[in-house]
Amino acid sequence: xxxxxxxxxxxxxxxxxxxxxxxxxxxxxxxxxxxxxxxxxxxxxxxxxxxxxxxxxxxxxxxxxxxxxxxxxxxxxxxxxxxxxxxxxxxxxxxxxxxxxxxxxxxxxxxxxxxxxxxxxxxxxxxxxxxxxxxxxxxxxxxxxxxxxxxxxxxxxxxxxxxxxxxxxxxxxxxxxxxxxxxxxxxxxxxxxxxxxxxxxxxxxxxxxxxxxxxxxxxxxxxxxxxxxxxxxxxxxxxxxxxxxxxxxxxxxxxxxxxxxxxxxxxxxxxxxxxxxxxxxxxxxxxxxxxxxxxxxxxxxxxxxxxxxxxxxxxxxxxxxxxxxxxxxxxxxxxxxxxxxxxxxxxxxxxxxxxxxxxxxxxxxxxxxxxxxxxxxxxxxxxxxxxxxxxxxxxxxxxxxxxxxxxxxxxxxxxxxxxxxxxxxxxxxxxxxxxxxxxxxxxxxxxxxxxxxxxxxxxxxxxxxxxxxxxxxxx
Amino acid sequence: xxxxxxxxxxxxxxxxxxxxxxxxxxxxxxxxxxxxxxxxxxxxxxxxxxxxxxxxxxxxxxxxxxxxxxxxxxxxxxxxxxxxxxxxxxxxxxxxxxxxxxxxxxxxxxxxxxxxxxxxxxxxxxxxxxxxxxxxxxxxxxxxxxxxxxxxxxxxxxxxxxxxxxxxxxxxxxxxxxxxxxxxxxxxxxxxxxxxxxxxxxxxxxxxxxxxxxxxxxxxxxxxxxxxxxxxxxxxxxxxxxxxxxxxxxxxxxxxxxxxxxxxxxxxxxxxxxxxxxxxxxxxxxxxxxxxxxxxxxxxxxxxxxxxxxxxxxxxxxxxxxxxxxxxxxxxxxxxxxxxxxxxxxxxxxxxxxxxxxxxxxxxxxxxxxxxxxxxxxxxxxxxxxxxxxxxxxxxxxxxxxxxxxxxxxxxxxxxxxxxxxxxxxxxxxxxxxxxxxxxxxxxxxxxxxxxxxxxxxxxxxxxxxxxxxxxxxx
Numbered sequence: 001x002x003x004x005x006x007x008x009x010x011x012x013x014x015x016x017x018x019x020x021x022x023x024x025x026x027x028x029x030x031x032x033x034x035x036x037x038x039x040x041x042x043x044x045x046x047x048x049x050x051x052x053x054x055x056x057x058x059x060x061x062x063x064x065x066x067x068x069x070x071x072x073x074x075x076x077x078x079x080x081x082x083x084x085x086x087x088x089x090x091x092x093x094x095x096x097x098x099x100x101x102x103x104x105x106x107x108x109x110x111x112x113x114x115x116x117x118x119x120x121x122x123x124x125x126x127x128x129x130x131x132x133x134x135x136x137x138x139x140x141x142x143x144x145x146x147x148x149x150x151x152x153x154x155x156x157x158x159x160x161x162x163x164x165x166x167x168x169x170x171x172x173x174x175x176x177x178x179x180x181x182x183x184x185x186x187x188x189x190x191x192x193x194x195x196x197x198x199x200x201x202x203x204x205x206x207x208x209x210x211x212x213x214x215x216x217x218x219x220x221x222x223x224x225x226x227x228x229x230x231x232x233x234x235x236x237x238x239x240x241x242x243x244x245x246x247x248x249x250x251x252x253x254x255x256x257x258x259x260x261x262x263x264x265x266x267x268x269x270x271x272x273x274x275x276x277x278x279x280x281x282x283x284x285x286x287x288x289x290x291x292x293x294x295x296x297x298x299x300x301x302x303x304x305x306x307x308x309x310x311x312x313x314x315x316x317x318x319x320x321x322x323x324x325x326x327x328x329x330x331x332x333x334x335x336x337x338x339x340x341x342x343x344x345x346x347x348x349x350x351x352x353x354x355x356x357x358x359x360x361x362x363x364x365x366x367x368x369x370x371x372x373x374x375x376x377x378x379x380x381x382x383x384x385x386x387x388x389x390x391x392x393x394x395x396x397x398x399x400x401x402x403x404x405x406x407x408x409x410x411x412x413x414x415x416x417x418x419x420x421x422x423x424x425x426x427x428x429x430x431x432x433x434x435x436x437x438x439x440x441x442x443x444x445x446x447x448x449x450x451x452x453x454x455x456x457x458x459x460x461x462x463x464x465x466x467x468x469x470x471x472x473x474x475x
Numbered sequence: 476x477x478x479x480x481x482x483x484x485x486x487x488x489x490x491x492x493x494x495x496x497x498x499x500x501x502x503x504x505x506x507x508x509x510x511x512x513x514x515x516x517x518x519x520x521x522x523x524x525x526x527x528x529x530x531x532x533x534x535x536x537x538x539x540x541x542x543x544x545x546x547x548x549x550x551x552x553x554x555x556x557x558x559x560x561x562x563x564x565x566x567x568x569x570x571x572x573x574x575x576x577x578x579x580x581x582x583x584x585x586x587x588x589x590x591x592x593x594x595x596x597x598x599x600x601x602x603x604x605x606x607x608x609x610x611x612x613x614x615x616x617x618x619x620x621x622x623x624x625x626x627x628x629x630x631x632x633x634x635x636x637x638x639x640x641x642x643x644x645x646x647x648x649x650x651x652x653x654x655x656x657x658x659x660x661x662x663x664x665x666x667x668x669x670x671x672x673x674x675x676x677x678x679x680x681x682x683x684x685x686x687x688x689x690x691x692x693x694x695x696x697x698x699x700x701x702x703x704x705x706x707x708x709x710x711x712x713x714x715x716x717x718x719x720x721x722x723x724x725x726x727x728x729x730x731x732x733x734x735x736x737x738x739x740x741x742x743x744x745x746x747x748x749x750x751x752x753x754x755x756x757x758x759x760x761x762x763x764x765x766x767x768x769x770x771x772x773x774x775x776x777x778x779x780x781x782x783x784x785x786x787x788x789x790x791x792x793x794x795x796x797x798x799x800x801x802x803x804x805x806x807x808x809x810x811x812x813x814x815x816x817x818x819x820x821x822x823x824x825x826x827x828x829x830x831x832x833x834x835x836x837x838x839x840x841x842x843x844x845x846x847x848x849x850x851x852x853x854x855x856x857x858x859x860x861x862x863x864x865x866x867x868x869x870x871x872x873x874x875x876x877x878x879x880x881x882x883x884x885x886x887x888x889x890x891x892x893x894x895x896x897x898x899x900x901x902x903x904x905x906x907x908x909x910x911x912x913x914x915x916x917x918x919x920x921x922x923x924x925x926x927x928x929x930x931x932x933x934x935x936x937x938x939x940x941x942x943x944x945x946x947x948x949x950x
Contacts, residue, residue, distance in 0.1 A: 025867065107824050153898050154865040168790030170835055173865040174894040181896030221793060247790055252806050253797035256789070256830050285918035286794065286894060314731070315643030315722055318696060319761065322728035331727050349582050355731050360645055390629040390648040392500065419649040419761060421656030423628050443760035 005128045006198065006206045008096035010139045010188055012071030013042045016063055016094070018085050019076035020046030022054050027100055027148035028076040029054070034145035041142075043068065063088045070094045074136065074146050079103025082132065083117045090125040098146050099131035105194045106133055115196050122197035134193025135169035138176065140186060141212065149173055160185015161214035161297040162290070163207045165192060165200060168247070171219050175286065183429040184290060187212040199224040201232040208236045215297035216240060217289050221247040221257040230278065237279035238462060241296040241455050245283040246271055279458035281451045291444050292451035294437040299413035301456035304381040306332035306474060307449060308374050309355035311386035312362040312394065316419065316442055317355030320384060323446035329453065331355070333475035338377040345369040360391045364398035368405065375409040379474035382453070383409075384445055386417045389427050396427065403434040413452055417445040480603045481673065481681045483571035485614045485663055487546030488517045491538055491569070493560050494551035495521030497529050502575055502623035503551040504529070509620035516617075518543065538563045545569045549611065549621050554578025557607065558592045565600040573621050574606035580669045581608055590671050597672035609668025610644035613651065615661060616687065624648055635660015636689035636772040637765070638682045640667060640675060643722070646694050650761065658904040659765060662687040674699040676707040683711045690772035691715060692764050696722040696732040705753065712754035713937060716771040716930045720758040721746055754933035756926045766919050767926035769912040774888035776931035779856040781807035781949060782924060783849050784830035786861035787837040787869065791894065791917055792830030795859060798921035804928065806830070808950035813852040820844040835866045839873035843880065850884040854949035857928070858884075859920055861892045864902050871902065878909040888927055892920040 015035055019028035028048075035044040036055055045066045046059040053059055060066050063073070063085075073094045075085050082101050089097050104115040115132065122129045130136060136146030140159040147154060157179040164179075166172035169191040176189060187210065190203055200223055207213045216236065223229040236242050248257035249268040275282040281296070283289040307329050311317040324331055331354045334342075339352045347366055351357040356374065358366055367387065374380055383405075387398055406414045416431050416438040418424050424440070431438040439445035490510055494503035503523075510519040511530055521529045524536045535541050538548070538560075548569045550560050557576050564572050579590040590607065597604045605611060611621030615634040622629060632654040639654075641647035644666040651664060662685065665678055675698055682688050691711065698704040711717050723732035724743040750757045756771070758764040782804050786792040799806055806829045809817075814827045822841055826832040831849065833841055842862065849855055858880075862873055881889045891906050891913040893899050899915070906913040914920035 102824070149865050150867055153867065155896050166790075168788065168793075170788030170863050170866070171790035174788065174791070174863050174899070177865055177895035177899065179896075181900070219790060221790070245794075247793035248797065250797045250800035252800040253793050255828065256793040256796040256832075285798070286916045287918070313643065313645030313649065315641075315646035315694060315696070316649070318643075318722035318728050318731040319720075321731040322722065322725045323760070325725035325727040349577070353730065357731075388645050388649050390624050390652055391645070392625055392628065420652035421630050421654075424649070424652065425656070441761045443762070 005095055005126070006202065008071045009098065009128070009130060009137050009190070010144055011142050012096065012144065014045065014068060014070050014072070015040070015042060015144070016045040016047050016066060016070045016073045017076065018047045018063065018073055020048050020054050020059065022051050026076075030148045030150060031074055031076055031100070031146050034147065038143040038145055040144065042071070045070065063092045066092070071096065072144070073097045074100065076100040076148065079107070079111065079114060083114055083121070086118055086121055086129065090121060090127050094127060097127060097129045098134070098136040099129060099196070100134065100136055100146060100148060101131075102133040104132045104196070115194060118196040129197035130190065131193045132196060135173060135191040138189040147173065153177070155180035158183070158185045160187060161212070162186050162293050163188045163210065163213040163216045165190045165203050165207070165216070166219040167192065167200065167221050168219060169193065175290070179290065183432040184294060195224050201225065201229045204232050204236050204242070208239055214240065215243065215293045217243045217293045219245050219247065219289070230274070233278045233280055237458065241281060241293070243281040243283055243289055243292045243296065243451070244275065245286065245289045279455065281455055287444055288447050291437075291439060291448045294432070295413065295415055295448040295452045296455060298435040298437050299415070299452060300411050301459060302381040302413050302453055305453045306330055306379055306381040307384060308332050308334065308377070308380045308382070309384045309386065310358065310367065310370055310374065311355055312358045312360055312391065313386065313388040314351070314357045314359075316386045316388065316417070317357050320386065320417070320442040320446060321355055323443050324449070327446050327450040329446065329449055332377070332379050332381070334374070335377055335379065335472060338373060341373045342370060345373070361393055363393045364395055364401045367398060368401040371405045375405065375412055378470050378472065380412065382449055383412055383414045384417060384449060385414065386442070388420070389418055389424055390420055396430070399427065399430045399434060402431065402436055406434070406436055415439065415445055415448055417442055480570055480601070481677070483546045484573070484603070484605060484612050485619055486617050487571065487619065489520065489543060489545050490515070490517060490547045490549065490619070491520040491522055491541060491545045492549050492551065493522045493538065495523050495529050495534065497526050501551075505623045505625060506549055506551055506575070506621050509622065513618040513620055515619065517546070520545065538567045541567070546571065547619070548572045549575065551575040551623065554582070554586065554589060558589055558596070561593055561596055561604065565596060565602050569602060572602060572604045573609070573611040574604060574671070575609065575611055575621060575623060577608040579607045579671070590669060593671040604672035605665065606668040607671060610648060610666040613664040622648065628652070630655035633658070633660045635662060636687070637661050637768050638663045638685065638688040638691045640665045640678050640682070640691070641694040642667065642675070642696050643694060644668065650765070654765065658907040659769060670699050676700065676704045679707050679711050679717070683714055689715065690718065690768045692718045692768045694720050694722065694764070705749070708753045708755055712933065716756060716768070718756040718758055718764055718767045718771065718926070719750065720761065720764045754930065756930055762919055763922050766914060766923045769907070770888065770890060770923040770927045771930060773910040773912050774890070774927060775886050776934060777856040777888050777928055780928045781805055781854055781856040782859055783807050783809065783852070783855045783857070784859045784861065785833065785842065785845055785849065786830055787833050787835055787866065788861065788863040789826075789832045789834075791861045791863065791892070792832050795861060795892070795917040795921060796830055798918050799924070802921050802925040804921065804924055807852070807854050807856070809849070810852055810854065810947060813848060816848045817845060820848070836868055838868045839870055839876045842873060843876040846880045850880065850887055853945050853947065855887065857924060858887055858889045859892060859924060860889065861917070863895070864893055864899055865895055871905070874902065874905045874909060877906065877911055881909070881911055890914065890920055890923055892917055
């Protein structure tokens with residue numbers, strides 16, 4: 001059921017904005033401005049029967065008046081005239097349509113009837129429709145941007161490897177804005193709203209084939225067709241990690257979804273069980289969604305669950321150990337050879353057991369030497385590097401050191417954690433730039449560690465291989 | 476056992492820095508500079524046998540050469556000469572001493588012997604000692620600041636109501652830096668290190684009497700005297716909330732504490748049980764420590780657990796409902812009177828059930844009207860206001876609206892939640908400035924809700940009063 005027509009949502013040669021307006025508070029104005037100002041390379045046609053020009057560009061009274069073909073149409077019009085506008089799109093031969101407007105299924109019986117009409121027209125014509133009642137599509141590479149929220153409030157993320165689909169537009173806008181602030185790149189963003197036509201499962205099918213997408217994250221309250229979703233999810237997770245935050249996993253949350261997206265949500269334990277069987281990584285909160293995704297998108301899958309922790313702050317090593325044990329992640333016992341090698345390079349008073357505590361006097365070179373030794377211990381499956389940057393012995397070169405370790409030992413996942421204020425935030429962003437997933441607290445780092453191990457374990461179960469021969473038995 | 480001499484750590488009339496140095500990389504240099512540059516109002520004496528002046532101020536070759544009395548001495552010298560320096564402090568009549576230097580109990584038998592000597596001298600003389608192996612004291616009102624970390628890496632928080640004590644200096648520095656960035660004020664900070672003399676329990680006894688402190692937070696790996704701690708904690712929580720993050724609650728974490736602070740940690744379930752019986756709020760991660768503390772310091776205690784949620788983003792209402800149910804926090808069923816009153820003021824398509832979803836078109840005035848109605852529902856014990864600020868209908872005046880609601884309904888705890896990037900962060904900081912505890916995710920907001928209810932419930936159990944008469948039965 002996947003449809004190559006979906007590519008027109010992300011790479012249209014031409015775009016028409018139905019409802020483009022001269023009034024800066026109108027959604028259609030912001031959307032038109034996005035296309036004109038953002039670097040989108042195709043043709044852009046503002047459609048408005050009352051304006052001659054908008055932002056200095058010639059406006060067209062109707063879609064039929066547009067001289068050339070139109071790949072993508074964005075409809076930001078009052079609900080009552082959306083069905084007519086969609087008909088116009090079909091007549092014009094438009095390939096894909098985003099309907100931003102609300103006032104459909106979510107707004108009572110009259111709206112539901114309008115929505116049924118949209119569905120019927122889409123199915124009969126084959127013209128694909130995302131929405132209604134959504135914020136639509138953002139692709140940072142092609143600069144397709146139907147988000148009607150001003151960029152000073154909703155910063156747009158840079159190009160990256162993570163695709164993000166969401167049933168809730170507000171959820172999507174808040175998390176996109178967060179991603180932009182944290183230097184987290186995305187490949188494609190889709191707020192799909194009421195799913196009058198294109199469903200969450202079709203988007204998953206499209207994204208699993210998208211070469212720019214390494215990992216898919218989704219916020220879902222319900223799915224349109226349960227069996228189809230199960231089938232698609234199984235095919236997706238065999239190829240790419242899929243991280244889902246499911247809203248409405250409790251009875252209180254389910255009551256709330258009824259009035260929000262009208263989704264019927266399932267039993268929480270059942271959902272967790274299904275996710276686990278399908279190899280879907282379940283996020284348990286907003287933070288966990290992208291924490292897991294970043295680890296999965298940037299880092300290789302671990303061969304096993306054994307974690308080594310290196311820190312310059314004992315307290316954070318203790319907390320990470322606590323969280324690891326609670327998450328079922330074993331701390332690797334370093335070999336006596338590893339410890340002997342470490343002893344020659346660590347600062348005085350360091351602890352050589354895992355977590356390896358280099359103390360506050362460690363500098364970035366100490367980290368480099370120590371990580372080079374630990375990464376060669378055959379029992380180490382994953383590395384968590386905690387670096388407090390408040391101490392003056394650590395220079396920001398530590399980012400280069402970690403990047404180099406990450407490149408050399410490219411088969412061992414490396415995650416970083418640092419806690420603090422502005423200088424720390426800057427360090428987190430630099431690490432992120434170098435594809436080292438980095439976390440502002442031990443708990444969040446360990447959640448990500450657990451996620452990559454869960455997905456690795458699932459993939460191993462699909463294609464059982466002889467276990468990697470370890471040179472020694474590992475504890 | 477509490478000692479009024481402890482006040483000299485925070486409000487000394489004169490301070491001597493033993494180990495003050497002209498070399499900017501030395502701890503003693505940074506500490507001396509803190510006192511000279513920060514606005515500390517007392518006398519400051521740099522002690523250095525080799526320098527005539529430091530930062531333009533006359534230096535003294537020894538403590539004995541200081542002309543006037545010295546209330547507080549800060550020792551930042553090599554371990555081998557710290558005992559001698561402490562003796563000099565006793566001879567000079569110093570009231571309180573912070574020993575920054577490491578190289579004691581944490582560094583092997585020789586260090587342990589040195590530390591035993593410090594303990595003996597402190598006990599015999601009555602001169603109180605914080606440390607060794609710590610970063611010492613920060614008081615944002617008196618500007619006592621023994622932190623040897625430069626302020627561009629470790630920003631100092633503003634004056635506030637939360638006292639923060641920590642066994643791990645690095646933990647303290649990272650969290651202080653975080654607090655400064657998030658506009659979280661503190662009353663006093665103490666990194667107490669090895670506890671050669673002043674213990675965590677003595678600090679708690681001092682802080683419970685401190686009028687500037689409304690809430691106490693602590694990072695502990697172990698306690699020096701278990702029975703004394705239990706006794707003190709019970710007296711503290713009868714008067715002020717105490718939030719503790721206990722490092723080493725698992726066997727992996729306990730192994731790590733052994734090499735970090737040498738603390739022996741107890742069984743995790745036992746610790747949780749003891750904390751609960753003593754009315755201590757247990758934080759389960761770094762975030763939870765100050766999330767609980769801010770709610771407890773800024774807001775009144777709720778009469779009951781019933782929560783009302785108001786949102787402009789359905790998805791976040793769903794997630795908050797999920798987290799509330801998982802945390803055992805019931806969502807209040809709004810009365811038909813309340814719903815009828817809401818119906819007259821809410822934007823179209825709003826949901827009037829709890830969570831009340833005002834939709835993305837809500838503006839700050841809508842929030843004001845709605846909160847005024849909900850706060851008057853006699854069944855509402857707590858309010859969680861979620862405001863996504865990506866939408867252009869919300870102006871930053873929403874901060875004033877929430878502040879006013881918070882002032883009018885001063886007996887109902889009000890917490891806020893908003894998710895996003897830079898503009899969101901600015902909103903969070905403004906809310907924080909107005910004593911509205913504000914959280915960057917629904918999960919963290921609900922953790923704080925649960926913490927204030929837990930503490931309120933404990934306080935109610937100490938002094939059982941007839942339950943507040945409700946005008947109607949509440950679900």
